[in-house]
Amino acid sequence: MVKKNRKFTKLMKKSGVKEHFHQPGTIPGTIIVDENSKPPSIFLIDYNQTDLIHKQISYPEECINYLDTNSVSWVDVQGLGNQDILQRLGQSFDLHPLILEDIVNMVERPKIEDYEDQLVIIAHMVVPNNNNGSFYGEQVSLVLGKYYVLTVQEEPEHDCFDGVRNRIDKSKGIIRCQGSDYLAYALLDAIIDGFFPVLELYGERIDDLEEEVIINPSQKTLQKIYQIRRELLQLRRGIWPQRDAINSLIRDGSELISPDVRIYLRDCYDHTVQLIDILETYRELVAGLMDVYLSAVSNKMNEIMKLLTVVSSIFIPLTFIAGVYGMNFNTEKSPHNMPELNWYWGYPLCLALMLLVATILLYSFWRRGWLSNSANLPREFHR
């Protein structure tokens, strides 16, 4: 009867367990290629202070020539849909089988692995999805060597590296004068900074929800709150380990990273901490929103019940009075049998009695403040 909520499922696939995990007992280092993934395209940017080469490469082995030269080589692999090419890529860069597994099987938490002459950084990259206020997330792996940086991403459609490409192309800032460690920093910084616009979207969604939840709480609102809560949990799982990874990058003192770049990494670390601060604040706000929602629903119920009570309490006694004078006691058998029916002013007096009762009841409700704000609260709210 009920269609699957696609967005939920999609998210879980992106960030986690489904499909990518390998069967228990498979050989460690096994590469599993996702059938839906695009075939890898390999882009090379090789630069030093004066020269710059831009090139798309067909075979992974082409890279080898560039790796040991003095210039900085950035090899960017986009798409993971071909097992053979990935294997050869691993050989070209001389990667440990476990690293290659981590890079290809996109289920890893962010982490840092230090293999003497290579530093592997597994990170999460997010790009805001302005259509629904959510985000696209994917794993990015950075391998830092002495003269090269290898980046591997699954989705060729969007990344956060355009700013860095631009700086290299236009020779802006100091990037062209620095080594591969600075490039790795610049890419990592771009990844971290990429979380800010995503969080900004969530900030706006929470702002909108805050009003909706107080003014017009509905089933949909509830769903939205839960949805945000869930997505923030996803983000959190991406950011927290990133912080630890960067921190150990700063402290562990790999020789591949120069002290100058280490200062920049500290700045990068500060940004991650700030991200976490904002994220946790948002999580607390959303948790608070759920409480507010529950209260607002109860409030609404109060308004409904008030209305029911006011209407019932006024008309039920009146109906009773009408019922009394609708009785058929025989007035002719006895002077005590409903003499009011034969009074000259009987009916007007009866109506007057009803009016009196209604007035008294209305007045008592008014004193309790049940009449004033029962209906038009939402409109009064706009301050």
Added chain:
Amino acid sequence: MVKKNRKFTKLMKKSGVKEHFHQPGTIPGTIIVDENSKPPSIFLIDYNQTDLIHKQISYPEECINYLDTNSVSWVDVQGLGNQDILQRLGQSFDLHPLILEDIVNMVERPKIEDYEDQLVIIAHMVVPNNNNGSFYGEQVSLVLGKYYVLTVQEEPEHDCFDGVRNRIDKSKGIIRCQGSDYLAYALLDAIIDGFFPVLELYGERIDDLEEEVIINPSQKTLQKIYQIRRELLQLRRGIWPQRDAINSLIRDGSELISPDVRIYLRDCYDHTVQLIDILETYRELVAGLMDVYLSAVSNKMNEIMKLLTVVSSIFIPLTFIAGVYGMNFNTEKSPHNMPELNWYWGYPLCLALMLLVATILLYSFWRRGWLSNSANLPREFHR
């Protein structure tokens, strides 16, 4: 009156306190055999790079010949239903009485014990139960010696070691070239990886519940949420200490584990951390679901109350009007006594008045939005 909920009870037995604990004051090292447990079957796999022996063994003492040879021996004991055999097993492998107690009495939390020439790993193994989305759990004990690995499991019906057996048989990967420490790692890795499909089942159950809770929350939903919460707690008690155990395995530097295997264990540790990440996320999601459930039930109540209020508020005043003209004031005694009854258009005017009142009330309810979504929300929900 009410039958016991078997599943709950079963789970608790599996993972914990009941039955297996010994009476206070019994001698430490006492082995208590569960009467329902199957008698132990002992399987031996002895291999090196070239040779491979598969064998079922009848008497524990038969193992002794294989333990000190240069080849790797994997002794797999399935079933715990015979105290005598277990005692002799302990003697054959020269196990400390406390270790034997830990292995047999299946109530231990995962842990690692380092006895100079033996490393004992107590772990929890889970196998997904596709019938109800839950899992079968049992304790597995690994004893790692210089040339052998002893594994003891209670339930012979299912384990996660088929992949490993397969790799040994078909000589896939590097397992045949490595020592007993690599075998122990491979088994431990299979145990850890065995949690992923179980968690995946829970991910699906949570997905299903998310829809159920918003669209059609019922008593059963509540029960399911609580059930998942409870089972995740069980899983958690299995995974968390496993992480600590593997961590201390990596750091404490027993001589039985070579540096190469230590790198693989780090990968295994990463998987455990990832499991915990997912598990904790699920736990938060389920906690959130409970809030959503409560809100959804309140919402439903609001809908019910709205309907009651709309119906009552419209018909109670109308009934009052009808009641008034059902009064029996004597129109002949006075011209003031209900002259309306004798009007030419009396009845049509009265009906018109009722219609007017009903229209005004309906309009005011419509303006408040009480009429639109009161009934068909569940059907509108399918996006």
Added chain:
Amino acid sequence: MVKKNRKFTKLMKKSGVKEHFHQPGTIPGTIIVDENSKPPSIFLIDYNQTDLIHKQISYPEECINYLDTNSVSWVDVQGLGNQDILQRLGQSFDLHPLILEDIVNMVERPKIEDYEDQLVIIAHMVVPNNNNGSFYGEQVSLVLGKYYVLTVQEEPEHDCFDGVRNRIDKSKGIIRCQGSDYLAYALLDAIIDGFFPVLELYGERIDDLEEEVIINPSQKTLQKIYQIRRELLQLRRGIWPQRDAINSLIRDGSELISPDVRIYLRDCYDHTVQLIDILETYRELVAGLMDVYLSAVSNKMNEIMKLLTVVSSIFIPLTFIAGVYGMNFNTEKSPHNMPELNWYWGYPLCLALMLLVATILLYSFWRRGWLSNSANLPREFHR
């Protein structure tokens, strides 16, 4: 109007603050004897590998002869109702005044105190109370000397030491071959293991509550949940510090404890950690039960409201119709005044109209599913 809930009060006295605390500013080391406490009985068990003496002692000073002999002496004091005897006991064992205060004033948290030639362990002992699923709790103090163990307990009626006494009497296990440190371990282990049957009782109570809360939640259920929560809090206050105490016992390396016994203590520590695991799981389950209770009560309210709404919504419109035709408009004055009253088929048509309205309403309620499960849910629940 309301009688005091005795059980609550009793519990608090047992585990805590009331009565036993001394007035601010009293001299440290002051002994306060609880008037209701029984007078102390002193039991001596003196044993070595070959000999065994069982004896009840009248004067504390009698112990002194046994303390320095080579055999292990276990002096067990039961009851705290005589200040003079306690003072003399302190002198006989040469206890620091602060220790004696700790032992007698039963308000201490579990802890370990290391006085060069004596090791004082303050622990909590619990015994399951099968009448109400709760437990009796009391403080036990162990003083470990080179050749003796002194235990002091308040309540002579029950303790967990029978197993240990049995092992000494029957010379089971290795206890008769070991020193006083092993005896202290055996007693401590019996105390720790004594928590398992208590927790088992709570496991059963929680199982029962789980069904009650979903099938038939009532005021009493609420009270039971709160009661369990409270008692688990009590248990927790007893267990947590016990863990720390045992841990520091293992690590701090007093000379009174031999390395062999230290291994056994590690086992004891593992049991404590396991206890805490189970306890915290139970606490989470009970916290979850409270949420479930709240939801179940809301659900029940929904059922009640549904019934009210169905009944009201069907009969109020019908009563309105009846009311209309109960009006007294004069049909003779005008052909427009209630001509239906004079129709040949007037009454049957009116009844048919009522039937139609009722059918339509019932059908619409049926479509919403309000009729099916409103009443008999509890009976359907038994799976």
Added chain:
Amino acid sequence: MVKKNRKFTKLMKKSGVKEHFHQPGTIPGTIIVDENSKPPSIFLIDYNQTDLIHKQISYPEECINYLDTNSVSWVDVQGLGNQDILQRLGQSFDLHPLILEDIVNMVERPKIEDYEDQLVIIAHMVVPNNNNGSFYGEQVSLVLGKYYVLTVQEEPEHDCFDGVRNRIDKSKGIIRCQGSDYLAYALLDAIIDGFFPVLELYGERIDDLEEEVIINPSQKTLQKIYQIRRELLQLRRGIWPQRDAINSLIRDGSELISPDVRIYLRDCYDHTVQLIDILETYRELVAGLMDVYLSAVSNKMNEIMKLLTVVSSIFIPLTFIAGVYGMNFNTEKSPHNMPELNWYWGYPLCLALMLLVATILLYSFWRRGWLSNSANLPREFHR
């Protein structure tokens, strides 16, 4: 319209922020005298093993003679209402301006400051207020010198030091044979022990609330729960830092404190930990009470709704039947128009029908158990 709740405000003033804080940017070390504070009275007790001097002092400078003598001098200042005297006190005792500020401006959290020849302890002292089950709280500052202890308290009316004064006067215990460090310990111990009777009061209030919340939850109950929660928060802010302060007193090893006294301080530390245990237990209990309250209110609503539903469901159908036979269809126009009205047994049959309907409905309600416990639950509750 609503008067300020004085108690709340009073509490906040006592324990915290209001009034005492100085303007941002004022000179550090500034003394602000609270106008409502009483003028300081200075009491001196000077004692050694044999002699004892009790004296009220007019000018702070009089103390100086006693400070350097071999006997222990306890200078107790009560009241803070005179800036000049306080300044001179500071000079007499040679206090650092920041210490004097801490002592006078009663807003500090408990802490310990070590100035080579002086040890400053800022503590919170509470005295139970038996009128309302709350407490009076104030700051006490202890300055420990080689031969003297200076204590400063705001409120002369009550403190917890009477026991200590008594022990000095009557030469009870070992206090007269010990130095100033023991005196400081004795005072600190009295302060800590002073929390127990306060917590005991809260234990009783929680006991009372437990019954009230289940048997008769009202608006007032809610207020009381919140009030206790708030006051426990206050207490907590006083106790927690006290623990840290005492701990650092034990560990940091100031030369002013002898090893013997350090053992006593360990006892004092244990008491603080125990206080925190009890306090946190109470906080959990109160948090649980809030949940229970919410559930109990929902339960009560259920009872109310049940009554409404029973009454409505029984009488609305009956009224409908009465309404039908109150219709005025003309029986003379047609034999089908309400022939029942002219039946010989019409009225009795109609009443019998009503009785039948009512009985069926009552029976169905009885089967659901709605009739039994709806009203008299509170009275049944007394077990």
Added chain:
Amino acid sequence: MVKKNRKFTKLMKKSGVKEHFHQPGTIPGTIIVDENSKPPSIFLIDYNQTDLIHKQISYPEECINYLDTNSVSWVDVQGLGNQDILQRLGQSFDLHPLILEDIVNMVERPKIEDYEDQLVIIAHMVVPNNNNGSFYGEQVSLVLGKYYVLTVQEEPEHDCFDGVRNRIDKSKGIIRCQGSDYLAYALLDAIIDGFFPVLELYGERIDDLEEEVIINPSQKTLQKIYQIRRELLQLRRGIWPQRDAINSLIRDGSELISPDVRIYLRDCYDHTVQLIDILETYRELVAGLMDVYLSAVSNKMNEIMKLLTVVSSIFIPLTFIAGVYGMNFNTEKSPHNMPELNWYWGYPLCLALMLLVATILLYSFWRRGWLSNSANLPREFHR
């Protein structure tokens, strides 16, 4: 339909993410000038023990002369609206590009950065907003050099430094005799102390809410609670890292800070801890308020339902009785047909019956206590 809630949005801008964050991939050290910011005004105060210069400076380069002289120079920059001036300021003070970015881009969390000859402190400054009980927040950056302090703030309208300016002008306290480190401390202390009046405002708002929530909970109350919760979250994000920053300032031992000033910083640190204590207490109180609100709303619903139930339960049976005697059974056809109608005392007896029923019902409601406190609770509440 609904206007944006400005205050929320404003707050978020002030304290966080929006607008100021730079695009992912921009060059580190980029300065982004907020268009709405005011152009910078630069104020110089140069002083030593004897001399004092007050001066407004037009060009940043003018400062340079003062920086290396022996006197202390305080350069206070207010407003950030001119990129060129800020760049030149950075050059004049020889600031690292990353520092300048931190100072100008007002999104940083409080932190401390130690560059050998400069110490950079990023702090949050708040000023109470007495109009709405909230606060103005902005970032303040302090750069401490050997002979100078540079402060940069965005908003020229208000800061907390007037007290410090005053002390310098009037030569109050020891500030004129101390170096630049004391000035930095004094400014930091003023910033920290500036949080107290803000928290005091929140204390008052919480006091007010406590009454509102119990006496008259409405939709607005809910909004206020959420608003306070949100603002306290903001404050928290400002204070917590400030504590860490000051702590590392004390411990890390930069040479720019003398031991004397370090003692003062410890005082400053104590104040921060105290702020956090108060803040966390407030956060707990507000969380408690939300629970109280939910309970109070439920309570109110109970009152409403009670009224409805009382009115309905009394009048529905009465109306039924009236309905019975309004039936038209033909009394002439049979003596059994409603003989009551023809009784002599029929009508009075009927009224008496009604009165009896009403009395019984009222009495039973009164016994349940439903009549007493249903309406006038709010007025009774004023104690």
